[in-house]
Amino acid sequence: MNLYEYQAKEIFAKYDIPTPRGKVVDGRSDLQKAFEIIGKDKFGMVKSQVLTGGRGKAGGIKAVDTLDQGLDAMQGLIGMKIKGFPVERVLVEERLKIKNEYFISITLDPEESLPVLLISPKGGMDIEEVAGEYPEAIGEYVIKLQADLPSFAMIELVKNLGFQRQLWGDLINITSKLYRAFCEKEATLIEINPLIETVDGKLIAADGRLNVDDNALFRQPDVSEYKQEFKDMVLKGKGVDYVDLDSGEVGVLCVGAGMTMLTMDLVAHLGSKARCFLDMSHGVNPAGFKAALDLLASEPDIKYVLVNMFGGLTRMDEIAKSILEAIDKFDGKFTKPMVLRLQGTNADKGQEIMREAGYQVCSELEDLLDRFKEMLREEK
Amino acid sequence: MNLYEYQAKEIFAKYDIPTPRGKVVDGRSDLQKAFEIIGKDKFGMVKSQVLTGGRGKAGGIKAVDTLDQGLDAMQGLIGMKIKGFPVERVLVEERLKIKNEYFISITLDPEESLPVLLISPKGGMDIEEVAGEYPEAIGEYVIKLQADLPSFAMIELVKNLGFQRQLWGDLINITSKLYRAFCEKEATLIEINPLIETVDGKLIAADGRLNVDDNALFRQPDVSEYKQEFKDMVLKGKGVDYVDLDSGEVGVLCVGAGMTMLTMDLVAHLGSKARCFLDMSHGVNPAGFKAALDLLASEPDIKYVLVNMFGGLTRMDEIAKSILEAIDKFDGKFTKPMVLRLQGTNADKGQEIMREAGYQVCSELEDLLDRFKEMLREEK
């Protein structure tokens, strides 16, 4: 689960990581409170809260001087869409007097199966750009499951990156708090970018990211509190992994990520393109299929539905029954053309069930692709 | 600090390591209680409590059948000396029906700086003898500072030593409790020998040893409770390391173990022999020297006193003053011939102080040895 900036900063605050004064706001009265918290002199930054990068370039951050300007900015931002994500609230914060911008991130290195710390004196920009242009400006340290970060390694790191000595203590301190939060909150990513050095020599986390392992949410009560805010969790709650691919015309329904990816590739090879995919791995039940079909029905871009299933753990007769039950609920209103393949455990029974209900079903992948080609030709 | 068998077993019991039923006893009424605890049928073993091995061969363990026999055994043992150690109390225990005797020990491997587990199906005898005769009968496992012993390694160990499968569980269980006690009590040695397998298949620690790091006693309250029972701790309490060497004629007084050992070697090279040594490393004060001289005065075997000191941290003027103050307390009754060498920090001052008081002092080691040779010649 990816947290919003303001949520990440709430967690940061629990670990005494310095953050700017401010408040998350979704209306006029809240803004007034934010203004009071920040004070007239330092007012203010109005930052749209969206789970995507690059909101600055997209106009999602406004600097304001007065409460009125703040109100204008808030009203302009809320409701706006940034990279397809609607802005529902803004974070209003003090304006910092910036001397330098740095970068600290802890994430997982799947190759080492260990956490890895990245730190850079070049913050405030896309870290992949930094990695490309100034690879030597990123310090990397693989953390060998220690309880604490070893100070000597941290000193080496910040020293070699050219950080000034007077910043070492605060940098190492903040890094070690981040690491503690990373471990305790079971994060997959925790990041400060930029970590701002103010003109009076203080370090403040001006932006924050915190992605928490979905599988650990059951034992992360303070992160789970944020859970209801995410609408894309609805499908996941029904066991369906949904990924929106922005453009395309085919809705792909499979079981298993590998099968899904391969099917998308094959669709592409036939000159078409998937608009989204739904991995039903854990949603093989009427509710899961209903949610999946609802989504496919509601998205006008999706012209075709391609179902490609090879079941091991999932039994094809159950899948067939679930699909039919879900379609029934549309009362004949689910009309998008669909090609189907059911193979694997109890495939014969599943195919029979679908055929009895009037659907054509393939058993071989090649047949499915032929049928799909045919459908593309018919519709065009 | 080395614990008596009964004390070790009291600690074992805290860790649920099975021990025979019984009671430590130093008089008739206690014996009666022990008899009641054990019961008539299993009565009894009477075992002298001394801090030395080989008490069985020395007649320090008696098997008895009745309370009267027990009383006789107790009275015969208490007051007896085993390898110079007086028996002050006996441990009265149930008689076990023995099928097999095993050995488990955890100690420190100074080469690896890690604890090491030794386990053997040949228990009940001196483990060094076993190591000599049946080296393959001792399993060794270096414990890499884990919180718990890894089961798989323990299984390998007991399997390869030929222990029967039905014992594996209990053996591993007892071993892991021993290791926990070893760590928590900060032991330098914890040992069960023999660990008895009874005819009905139970494992019981028939004897127990537990040596606890003296330096850790300050934070080991339940072990420290046993502390007052050791008389040889008196000198140590005054900062003097005392070692009795059983036979010889010279009392050696030095600062530092290295200097002490070398001095003993040099005494031996001159055809004499040290009776004991006193390492004054932490007892450089009048009380320490008084205790040391008391001991030298009281031991008739000691004919000569040899003082050889080269001070770094210890200042020779302080040493000289302390020695004189200690001698003064004897009111002229400390008459054993003494040769002295003071060298190192403030040696000049120290030598002057001794000379003013009428003592001859050397500064060079060779001079000291010459003077000692002379003294030997004079006295003989």
Next chain:
Amino acid sequence: MSILVDKDTRVAVQGITGRQGSFHTRLMLEEGTNIVAGVVPGKGGQIFEGIPVYDTILEARLKQDINASIGFIPPPFAAQSILDAIDAGLEVVVSITDGIPIHDMLKVKDELKDKRTYLIGPNTPGLITPRQAKLGIMPSKAFKPGCIGVISRSGSLSYEVCDELSKANLGQSTVVGVGGDSIPGTTFADLIPLFEADSETKGIAIVGEIGGVAEEKAAKIIKEFCSKPVVALMGGESAPPGKAMGHAGAIVTRGKGTFKSKVEAFRDAGVRVVHKPKDLVQALNSLLSAHR
């Protein structure tokens, strides 16, 4: 021959009396798997399908010469059950569980260092040596004894591939699903040398996908040590970079693990890369006849 498991493998099933555990234990027995113990805390002493049940895997190991386990354990308890099996010294430990917290797996991986245990999974259909031992949940019908060693990150796709191999009468020596999690126990690279050393395995099929660096590492090992023909079926060519692919393992991190880098690594190692299960079979067939 085969790798990791065969008819002599002595298997304990962790969670044998659960819904999943009991269902698949019966299917595994049907495949011929030598299941000798079950483990369910609190149910020690029971008998399930003639198999004695113990409270802990350690107790099972102390009482019987088991050397492998498969666990059907809910995510919150799965890592501990894996650690228990590693602690008991089992040689092969299979974890079916999908959804083990990543930080739990970091500890498991740390514990696996310098251990002899091959952890298969988690989030895997398991592994199978057809008609000898199935420690998994794959549909037996798709598998057939034969000469191709198969390793796959994707469950469903491996069934498809094995089904094709079976139909083509190549069959499989052993099929290992390494699982879809970002932190798997055993990886492709660990398995290649085993297949290389296995006399029954004539060729190797890899079912890979984007994300992670498992394919790149496997390619390196293949280049260095592998004399047998290898074909890889790769998915994810059309997946947009940076999108979460459902599998945590399919997350593209820091520019590594792209479709392109994997395909290049494979090609550099002499591995034929294909896009359809049928093509994989064809490629293996032609390589095997050339190899003979």
Next chain:
Amino acid sequence: MSILVDKDTRVAVQGITGRQGSFHTRLMLEEGTNIVAGVVPGKGGQIFEGIPVYDTILEARLKQDINASIGFIPPPFAAQSILDAIDAGLEVVVSITDGIPIHDMLKVKDELKDKRTYLIGPNTPGLITPRQAKLGIMPSKAFKPGCIGVISRSGSLSYEVCDELSKANLGQSTVVGVGGDSIPGTTFADLIPLFEADSETKGIAIVGEIGGVAEEKAAKIIKEFCSKPVVALMGGESAPPGKAMGHAGAIVTRGKGTFKSKVEAFRDAGVRVVHKPKDLVQALNSLLSAHR
């Protein structure tokens, strides 16, 4: 040249304001030691003999380029102060403390693995490169700059030996007391290669004693890597086996570490073994003239 410490070593004194710490800080300064920081929890901000005092060794390291420390710390807190100094990345850490619990030292040794820190001690008089740097409590008078590298488990005996070396105008390059505890940080074997590599050191004197296996290990390293003449003064010939020798390090364990085994190991490595400090000087003198 010298090993481990010289006039450029930047030293922090842990416990600088204590009775021992303050007394010896003055003596160390007299020797020329470049003491740049003190560490006393709760006394950060004070100045002692012109030296700034910090609350923690880490703070000292962050503020100043220290690379070595010496600690005068009571036993219950000594291990933590060593761990702090290791954590701060210091290259040389000296612990004078006698009486550190052994189980504390197990943790320290574990922490030292794969670290660059040389821990000297505990229970040592420290180390000295005469007239350049003294991180210890040895009497300066006994030491003189020169060409012999000295390593010793015994404090008092090393003073004696160095005094003789000084009088004979051989002097010392660096003198390291490895300490008398059964679990020392740096051992003889760690130091031999440093002296071998040091151009100023022409010969090596070892002051050994019974117990442990430090001498045996040193002999092995000498045989393999050391081209310089080595002489060992060995104590404990007349010590009865199995008696505790005051030093925990002198406990004879499991038949290893006897006088005989040490002397044999040394002789096998071409090390001359002597019994008196004067003989050591003589032996070194004759070996050095033969070596020239």
